[in-house]
Structures are given as structure tokens and as C-alpha cells.
Amino acid sequence: MARREATIGSRVGLHARPAAIFVQASAAAGVPVKVGKPDGKLVDARSMLGVLALGARNGDTVVLEAEGDGAEAALDSLVALLQQDHDEPAAADA
Amino acid sequence: MPDLATALSGIAVSPGTGAGPVFCLAPPPALPAQDGPVDDLTAEASRAVAALEQVAADLERRAATATSTAADVLQAQALMARDPVLAESVAGRVLEGAGAPWAVDAALREQQAVFTDLGGYLGERAADLDDIRARAVAVLLGLAMPGVPSPGVPFVLVADDLAPADTAQLDRSQVRALVTARGGPTSHTAILARALGIPAVVCCRGILDLADGTSVLVDGTTGQVRQIREDEVAGAQAEADAARLAQAAVAGPGRTADGHPVKLLRNVGSVEDLAGTAGDESFEGVGLFRSEFLYLGRTSAPSAQEQEAAYVEMFEAMGGAKIVLRTLDAGADKPLPFLDMEAEDNPALGVRGLRVARRRPEVLADQLGAVARAAERTGADVWVMAPMVSTVEEAAAFAEQVHALGLPRAGVMVEVPAAALQAARILEVVDFLSIGTNDLSQYTLATDRMNGELADLLDPWQPALLQLLAMCAAAGREAGKSVSICGEAAADPLLAPVLVGMGITSLSMSAASLPAVRAAMATRTLESCENLARLALAARDATSARAAVAERSA
Numbered sequence: 126m127a128r129r130e131a132t133i134g135s136r137v138g139l140h141a142r143p144a145a146i147f148v149q150a151s152a153a154a155g156v157p158v159k160v161g162k163p164d165g166k167l168v169d170a171r172s173m174l175g176v177l178a179l180g181a182r183n184g185d186t187v188v189l190e191a192e193g194d195g196a197e198a199a200l201d202s203l204v205a206l207l208q209q210d211h212d213e214p215a216a217a218d219a
Numbered sequence: 220m221p222d223l224a225t226a227l228s229g230i231a232v233s234p235g236t237g238a239g240p241v242f243c244l245a246p247p248p249a250l251p252a253q254d255g256p257v258d259d260l261t262a263e264a265s266r267a268v269a270a271l272e273q274v275a276a277d278l279e280r281r282a283a284t285a286t287s288t289a290a291d292v293l294q295a296q297a298l299m300a301r302d303p304v305l306a307e308s309v310a311g312r313v314l315e316g317a318g319a320p321w322a323v324d325a326a327l328r329e330q331q332a333v334f335t336d337l338g339g340y341l342g343e344r345a346a347d348l349d350d351i352r353a354r355a356v357a358v359l360l361g362l363a364m365p366g367v368p369s370p371g372v373p374f375v376l377v378a379d380d381l382a383p384a385d386t387a388q389l390d391r392s393q394v395r396a397l398v399t400a401r402g403g404p405t406s407h408t409a410i411l412a413r414a415l416g417i418p419a420v421v422c423c424r425g426i427l428d429l430a431d432g433t434s435v436l437v438d439g440t441t442g443q444v445r446q447i448r449e450d451e452v453a454g455a456q457a458e459a460d461a462a463r464l465a466q467a468a469v470a471g472p473g474r475t476a477d478g479h480p481v482k483l484l485r486n487v488g489s490v491e492d493l494a495g496t497a498g499d500e501s502f503e504g505v506g507l508f509r510s511e512f513l514y515l516g517r518t519s520a521p522s523a524q525e526q527e528a529a530y531v532e533m534f535e536a537m538g539g540a541k542i543v544l545r546t547l548d549a550g551a552d553k554p555l556p557f558l559d560m561e562a563e564d565n566p567a568l569g570v571r572g573l574r575v576a577r578r579r580p581e582v583l584a585d586q587l588g589a590v591a592r593a594a595e596r597t598g599a600d601v602w603v604m605a606p607m608v609s610t611v612e613e614a615a616a617f618a619e620q621v622h623a624l625g626l627p628r629a630g631v632m633v634e635v636p637a638a639a640l641q642a643a644r645i646l647e648v649v650d651f652l653s654i655g656t657n658d659l660s661q662y663t664l665a666t667d668r669m670n671g672e673l674a675d676l677l678d679p680w681q682p683a684l685l686q687l688l689a690m691c692a693a694a695g696r697e698a699g700k701s702v703s704i705c706g707e708a709a710a711d712p713l714l715a716p717v718l719v720g721m722g723i724t725s726l727s728m729s730a731a732s733l734p735a736v737r738a739a740m741a742t743r744t745l746e747s748c749e750n751l752a753r754l755a756l757a758a759r760d761a762t763s764a765r766a767a768v769a770e771r772s773a
Contacts, residue, residue, distance in 0.1 A: 132554055132556065134515070134554075134556070137340075138340075140340055141291065141292065141295050142291045142294075142295065144295065145291070145294055145295040145298050148298050149298070168304070169303065169304055171302075171303050172302050172303060172304040172305070173295070173298035173299045173301075173302050174299055174302045174304065174305055174330055175302075175304055177299075177334075177341060177344065178333055178334070178337065178341065180337055180339075180340075180341060183554070184554040184562065184566060185562075186562070208556055209515070210515045
């Protein structure tokens with residue numbers, strides 16, 4: 126079992142566009158991936174509804190788990206993805 | 220005076236006015252009363268999942284032809300419709316005996332309840348699920364997909380709430396304004412209406428009571444929706460169109476009707492945001508350059524050389540115009556991996572902005588060093604300010620550090636009420652102030668910026684916020700130093716003259732908001748701005764402040 130932690134890098138959190146990018150990458154990962162809050166239940170990382178319902182905000186830590194061939198590499202790339210900022214520039218964030 | 224019985228009001232989310240008959244979004248399909256017996260459970264389950272897939276494919280098709288903002292939203296919604304866990308839940312319900320439309324309906328309602336309970340951003344996404352449910356049920360019942368009406372004349376679109384699929388392909392020439400009964404400032408209706416330039420009002424109670432065809436005038440700047448006579452529509456719309464054209468025609472540096480200069484600057488995040496400014500006579504500079512772009516997604520700090528090169532590129536693109544650089548604004552609420560900040564229980568009140576320099580002074584020192592070298596190499600007019608300053612000592616230490624590097628202009632952002640209350644003393648040690656009204660509202664009204672439910676408390680017209688702004692402006696006048704605003708308040712064409720009347724010297728906003736503010740300034744003398752400021756400050760609540768200024772401005 127491979128396991129990683131990631132800090133959400135997108136400013137709006139794991140919502141909307143950042144969530145869509147993550148869910149699509151998880152579906153393409155080649156191994157089943159689960160994601161969740163460190164103290165909560167893990168959900169299927171391909172599930173947009175499950176990922177959104179985590180309500181993970183910018184700066185929150187999430188846990189990723191996967192099993193099988195290529196699980197380590199798949200998780201490394203998903204962690205990198207989560208830690209990037211995928212938001213559009215905010216209109217005014219002062 | 221509008222008849223109060225025929226005037227409704229909501230939250231203004233996309234500026235401008237539009238007039239026309241209202242037409243309500245086609246209602247969602249109703250489920251038949253009886254849940255009939257299903258013969259082939261497996262086939263029925265496949266039929267249910269296929270309907271969701273058809274809805275997802277339809278959303279993706281719309282995404283392909285929509286603008287980029289709308290496309291992102293539709294793509295996210297398509298992924299919800301195609302969710303494998305949702306498909307399992309629907310199939311499971313069919314295998315337990317529910318017909319496909321009922322299974323889809325129940326599974327999505329359950330998910331919707333989860334989102335609604337979670338509230339905030341997810342509460343607003345509940346409308347996306349409602350839309351998927353209505354579409355999938357329509358597919359299964361062989362009905363037309365619910366959606367935007369096409370009455371054949373330009374109209375005002377009314378809905379309980381709009382889903383991205385409804386708003387993404389709105390025809391700007393047919394839809395003059397949007398009004399929804401629900402929704403908040405971060406709802407799709409708000410985001411997309413602004414992107415499309417359609418005036419919009421959300422959270423407008425009573426709007427659904429108007430019969431289709433009733434004529435209204437929608438003011439997306441004040442949030443008012445007023446019933447008008449049918450024969451008044453053409454005139455009101457012509458006025459709105461003329462106002463839009465007149466705004467676009469006002470060019471040149473910002474100034475009042477009597478020539479008092481008000482610098483109108485841009486908020487930018489990278490050199491790409493300066494595209495098209497070379498040779499633009501209206502471009503006066505940058506009032507907020509967010510310097511975070513260099514640090515995002517990094518696990519180690521960018522080198523001094525890399526920082527210097529990036530700033531040189533940015534400063535050269537300014538073409539001699541002023542640029543106000545905000546030093547790194549990060550912290551527990553906006554974490555950057557290389558800073559390795561530990562999580563905090565209350566990040567908005569924790570180690571963020573300038574406070575990070577208490578722990579990692581070298582990060583700020585390196586950044587200021589790179590800025591100073593780039594400024595020297597390019598000869599650009601660079602002003603530097605620190606975010607999240609709360610005390611005079613913090614301001615003095617920052618200014619001393621900036622000046623020691625040979626940078627002549629050091630300022631601070633006013634985002635914390637403590638800094639606003641101390642504005643006069645802070646101005647004794649710095650060269651300028653820039654007020655971030657979004658954070659200043661959040662801290663003054665003790666309201667999380669992400670909480671749509673409390674949006675009214677974050678209204679920039681709140682008397683407490685206006686008072687703090689007036690204090691800063693008065694301190695600036697007294698000291699003869701520049702006090703600018705770079706939050707959302709600066710972009711409100713009704714509020715901008717009030718701010719200038721208080722003594723604010725420059726306003727900074729996104730490029731899209733500039734024309735309306737430039738035009739608003741050009742039609743008023745400084746004296747009338749001062750009168751508007753007195754009116755706004757005399758009001759006891761946000762709504763009456765806005766209404767008093769709107770009435771006098773008309």
C-alpha cells in the first residue's frame with residue numbers, strides 16, 4: 126500500500142477547476158486511488174462528488190492511498206498536482 | 220421615486236443596467252406519480268446510467284463552445300454527472316426496484332442534501348446537481364431538457380438559481396440582465412454574468428412572483444429590480460446602452476470633471492497581465508502587483524538571480540509607469556510549500572503576510588534585494604509595500620529595510636483594522652498606504668470572505684468599513700501622502716467617487732473594471748464627490764448608504 130500526504134496549493138481549495146484536474150488525473154492513474162482528510166473516511170479519487178465533499182481548503186492536508194503496480198509513481202504525480210495552484214488569477218484579492 | 224411595492228432588491232453582482240420583459244427559466248420535469256414495476260432490472264440500471272452519461276456528454280459539448288470561464292465550470296459539472304460513485308448509487312437503487320427516473324432523482328437529491336448541509340461553496344454547487352437531476356430525468360422521461368427560454372425578443376432572464384449549463388451559452392444580444400432568487404456573490408450566475416458583461420442581481424426575494432412578460436429595469440450596480448411599464452422599456456434600455464458606449468469612449472488618465480487627478484491603476488499578477496498596455500493613453504500604472512507568482516508550487520525559494528530577472532522583465536514592461544509591488548503575501552491561509560508553515564487553527568489570524576518575516580526574515584530580505592537591483596537596472600518607478608501590517612513598529616521596520624536598499628517609496632497595506640486606526644502614525648514612518656478592502660472588511664466585520672451566507676456583512680458600503688477608509692484618507696491628506704485602494708470597493712463605479720471624495724488618491728482594480736470607474740469619475744467634480752462621501756458616511760447601514768449615493772448620482 127502506497128500512502129502520501131499533500132497540501133492543497135490552489136487558492137480556492139480543492140474545488141471547481143482544481144478538483145476537475147485532480148479527478149481526471151486520478152481516473153487516468155492506472156491504479157485505484159483513494160483520497161481523504163487525515164482523520165476522515167477516504168473516498169474514490171475518481172469521484173468528483175466525493176472529492177468536492179471533502180471540502181479541502183487551501184493549505185489543508187489530504188491523504189492519498191493506492192495499491193498495485195505503479196502506485197508509488199501515480200501518487201507522486203498526484204501529490205505534485207495537488208500542491209500546484211490551478212486557480213485562475215483572482216479578480217481582486219487584496 | 221420608485222413605488223416601493225414594485226421595487227425588489229437583491230445583491231448586485233455584475234454592474235450595468237438592463238430593461239425588458241422577464242421570462243423564467245423552463246421548470247424542471249415533474250416525475251410521474253407512480254413508480255411502475257420494472258421488468259428487466261439490469262437493462263433499467265444501464266438505462267439510468269446511460270442517461271447520466273448523455274447529460275455529461277451534453278455538458279462537455281457545451282463546454283467545447285463556451286468561453287474559458289464557462290468551459291471550466293461546465294467541465295466540472297460534466298465530471299459530477301459522470302461520477303462513478305454516483306452511477307453505482309443509481310444502479311443500486313434500480314436493482315432494489317426503483318424505476319430509472321426515480322433512482323436518478325433520489326440519488327441526486329441525496330447528494331444535493333449533502334452539499335447543502337456542508338454549505339458555503341458546496342451549498343452553491345447544489346444548483347449544479349439540481350440541474351443534472353432535471354436533465355437526466357428529462358432524458359429518461361423523453362421530455363425536452365429544461366433550459367433558457369427563447370421568447371424571440373430581448374428579455375430579462377429570471378430563475379430560482381442558474382446552473383452553469385444555463386448560463387454558459389446565454390446570447391448577450393437577447394439576455395439584457397439576469398436576476399435569481401437565490402445564489403450568492405460566488406455563485407455561477409455572478410461569475411459568468413461578470414465574464415459575459417451581463418448586468419445581474421442575485422438573492423432577489425420575490426422575483427419569482429413576477430409573471431412572465433412583466434417589464435422590469437434591473438440595476439446590477441445597486442441591486443435594484445424595478446417594475447416599469449412596457450412602453451418605458453425601449454427608453455430605459457437605450458439609456459443603458461448609451462451609458463455603456465459613453466463609458467467605453469472616456470479615455471486618458473483618471474480625473475474628475477473639474478480635472479482633479481485620480482490615478483486609475485491595475486491589479487496584476489504577472490507580466491502577461493500587462494499585454495496591450497504599451498502606448499495605451501489610459502494606462503497609468505499598476506497599483507497592486509502580487510509577487511506570489513514566483514513562489515507558487517515551489518519546494519525551495521527561487522534564487523536571487525531568478526527573482527531579479529523576473530522583476531527586470533516586469534519593470535521593463537511598465538514603460539515608465541508606476542508599479543506598486545506587494546511583497547510575498549503567504550502564510551498558513553495561503554501556504555507555499557517552501558515556507559514549510561505549520562497548520563494553524565485560525566490561519567486568517569495567524570502568521571501571514573509580513574508576519575512570515577518574523578520566522579523567515581531571509582525570504583523578505585532576498586525579495587527586497589532582488590526588487591532593488593531590478594529597479595536600479597531598469598530605472599522603473601517602483602513602490603514597495605508589505606501586506607498584513609498591524610502596528611507602527613512593523614511599518615517602521617519595513618520602511619527602514621526598504622529605504623536602506625535605495626528604494627525611495629515604502630508603504631504598507633491596510634487590511635487590519637488596527638492599521639486603519641493608526642493610519643496617521645503609520646504615515647509618519649511610511650511613504651504611502653494602500654487599502655485592501657476585501658481583507659479589511661473580513662477583519663472589521665469578523666466575517667470569513669469565503670462564506671457566501673454572510674455576504675451582506677462584507678458589503679463594502681458597511682458604515683464601519685467606510686469610516687475606516689475615511690480615517691485613512693484623512694490621515695493621507697494631512698500628511699500629504701498617497702492613500703490608494705486596491706480591493707473590490709475600488710471597482711464599484713458608484714462607490715469610487717465616494718472614495719475620492721474622502722481623499723483617496725488612487726484606485727486600483729482589474730482591467731475589466733476600469734472603463735466604468737473612469738467614466739464615473741469624469742462626470743463628477745471633486746466637490747460633488749465630497750458631497751457624496753458625506754452622504755455615504757452619514758448613512759446608518761450599507762443599503763441606505765448605497766441608495767443615498769445612487770439617488771444623488773442619478
